[in-house]
Amino acid sequence: MVMQFDKRSKWWGWGKEDEAYHIPDPDRFWAYVRGRLGTTKPRPRVTSLADFKLRKSRLPRRDIAELRQISGAGAVSTDGEERAFFSLGKSYTDLVRMRRGEVSNATDAIVRPGDEQQVLAVMRLAAGRRLAVIPFGGGTSVVGGVEPVGEGPTITIDMAALNQVLEIDREAATATVQAGVMGPDLERVLRRSGFTLGHFPQSFRYSSVGGWIATRSAGQNSTKYGAIAALVQSVRLAHPEGILSTPNVPAAAAGPDLAQMIVGSEGTLGVITQANVRLSGLPERRSYRGYLLPSFAAGVQASREIMQAGVEPAVLRLSDEAETESSLALRAAPQGAAAAAERVGRWYLQRKGLDLESGSIMILGFEGSEADVRHSGEAAKRILKRLGAASLGSSPGRAWRRSRFAAPHLRDVFLDNGIMVDTLETSTTWGNYLTLHAKIRDALRGALGERSVVMAHLSHSYTDGGSIYYTFLAPQDEGGEIEQWERVKAAATDAIVAGGGALSHHHAIGIEHRRWMRDYLGDEGSRWLSQIKRTLDPEGVMNPGKLIPDLEVSPRE
Numbered sequence: 001m002v003m004q005f006d007k008r009s010k011w012w013g014w015g016k017e018d019e020a021y022h023i024p025d026p027d028r029f030w031a032y033v034r035g036r037l038g039t040t041k042p043r044p045r046v047t048s049l050a051d052f053k054l055r056k057s058r059l060p061r062r063d064i065a066e067l068r069q070i071s072g073a074g075a076v077s078t079d080g081e082e083r084a085f086f087s088l089g090k091s092y093t094d095l096v097r098m099r100r101g102e103v104s105n106a107t108d109a110i111v112r113p114g115d116e117q118q119v120l121a122v123m124r125l126a127a128g129r130r131l132a133v134i135p136f137g138g139g140t141s142v143v144g145g146v147e148p149v150g151e152g153p154t155i156t157i158d159m160a161a162l163n164q165v166l167e168i169d170r171e172a173a174t175a176t177v178q179a180g181v182m183g184p185d186l187e188r189v190l191r192r193s194g195f196t197l198g199h200f201p202q203s204f205r206y207s208s209v210g211g212w213i214a215t216r217s218a219g220q221n222s223t224k225y226g227a228i229a230a231l232v233q234s235v236r237l238a239h240p241e242g243i244l245s246t247p248n249v250p251a252a253a254a255g256p257d258l259a260q261m262i263v264g265s266e267g268t269l270g271v272i273t274q275a276n277v278r279l280s281g282l283p284e285r286r287s288y289r290g291y292l293l294p295s296f297a298a299g300v301q302a303s304r305e306i307m308q309a310g311v312e313p314a315v316l317r318l319s320d321e322a323e324t325e326s327s328l329a330l331r332a333a334p335q336g337a338a339a340a341a342e343r344v345g346r347w348y349l350q351r352k353g354l355d356l357e358s359g360s361i362m363i364l365g366f367e368g369s370e371a372d373v374r375h376s377g378e379a380a381k382r383i384l385k386r387l388g389a390a391s392l393g394s395s396p397g398r399a400w401r402r403s404r405f406a407a408p409h410l411r412d413v414f415l416d417n418g419i420m421v422d423t424l425e426t427s428t429t430w431g432n433y434l435t436l437h438a439k440i441r442d443a444l445r446g447a448l449g450e451r452s453v454v455m456a457h458l459s460h461s462y463t464d465g466g467s468i469y470y471t472f473l474a475p476q477d478e479g480g481e482i483e484q485w486e487r488v489k490a491a492a493t494d495a496i497v498a499g500g501g502a503l504s505h506h507h508a509i510g511i512e513h514r515r516w517m518r519d520y521l522g523d524e525g526s527r528w529l530s531q532i533k534r535t536l537d538p539e540g541v542m543n544p545g546k547l548i549p550d551l552e553v554s555p556r557e
């Protein structure tokens, strides 16, 4: 499942060349899209990585020779196509530039170390020569995390060869995993032993354990299993001075938790080579159902009550009214018996004062023992019923599970047709939830203009609050796509920071959010973070230009 440089991977989109989004009813789909956005027209793109015009690798021959000595001749590449591929991630602006064949600041070499000692040797070489180093896991960053920044030569460390699950401790229910293991490979091995990590970001198929840890990622089932921060027990980090190995214990009162300092460090403190992660037994039973609530506000209240009642859903995904409406419009129109069943369903909902198109759909999933799933499902149902919800049965739950990794392919369809499509996210406390949601939605609508779609959902819930995740669409400004996106992104992020939301709930900071870090953390928080970076990476070689606000040390100076 490795998407790292592979001739079959869609460098201009998501997944492999033989994967595509299946639009169930194209007429209905395009009628909805054109009704909202106006006419669209196909946008051509560069067809081959070989057509990219890249500057030559700036890495001195001597450095290339030494990298080859460290990792072997076949593990170092300065090939143009490969350099283009490894220079951007999978954000909207990355894909726009890839489709134009435009990689203005390409990495200078890719090295694929075979073990931790080789990673360390590469880092030492880089620090000694003041070469920037970017760790690359699956390359699915949506915040510019793997893009070179600045003037000097850059080495990208591809973690693909550190791809082993080293040990499963059945008694402790933990696993020792190398950082380059990709999602599906990890789960395949764990399942054979009856375990799961329970970490399924939408990018699961093409992202790595090291990338998850480095970005403080959250999977779709984090409400039950925890986001990656909770799943990491210990880490090993290679940095120019040596290997940091944090103690492998379940809990400790031995000062601040160093492992948690590495979680979310985005490659700016070193390369995560290995981690011990906490596992769960494979669930005996899964039950995923859909509910219709009278409004998003009622759904948010239900989510809060469910979380605070101690009910532990694996998935609690609540679409706002706009997302509910568009997901209904984009599915295939039911035919025959299904159409008759839907008519009956709508009649039943109407009698309860509910309307599919103006309500708010919740997907509620439980996983665990037969008894736990039944007990939790009943407790949640009581809350939902009291708040005016109606059950839509298990088919929306099944449909969501079936298609949960497919949506990124739809982004390619929009981009092929000149439509800007992006997502952004935050989190806040329950008391501020609807106010912040309205502010961000209005900021997005204002920046996008009339011809646009802005929709949101809640997908990660806590006892004290939840995440808000937006998807937005608008016709692209032809030739000015990046500037258009920057205006929209700035309006939404200003609203998030001013409104007291998290600068990111799970996408991380990278380049994209970095300019807001100072406002978000405050002067003191920014100074702490900068000082930590400066102490651990005095040459400023580790993924420069990402995460750390106003960093003064840089290899380019």
Ligand SMILES: Cc1cc2nc3c(=O)[nH]c(=O)nc-3n(C[C@H](O)[C@H](O)[C@H](O)COP(=O)(O)OP(=O)(O)OC[C@H]3O[C@@H](n4cnc5c(N)ncnc54)[C@H](O)[C@@H]3O)c2cc1C
Pocket (backbone or CB within 6 Å): 014, 089, 090, 091, 134, 135, 136, 137, 138, 139, 140, 141, 142, 144, 145, 146, 159, 179, 180, 200, 201, 202, 203, 206, 207, 208, 209, 210, 211, 212, 213, 214, 215, 216, 217, 218, 219, 220, 265, 266, 267, 268, 270, 271, 272, 273, 408, 506, 507, 508, 510, 543, 546
């Ligand atoms: C379609 C799509 C859906 C997504 N869905 C989700 C989601 O549901 N939840 C979520 O949390 N995120 C999501 N993301 C964002 C992205 O997938 C995550 O940030 C993921 O954790 C990145 O993993 P990766 O292996 O691809 O890392 P990369 O993109 O390779 O790297 C990300 C960052 O981590 C650093 N890094 C990578 N490996 C290491 C390492 N071994 N040591 C140190 N630093 C390292 C990189 O330098 C970079 O700064 C999505 C992205 C896309 C494109």
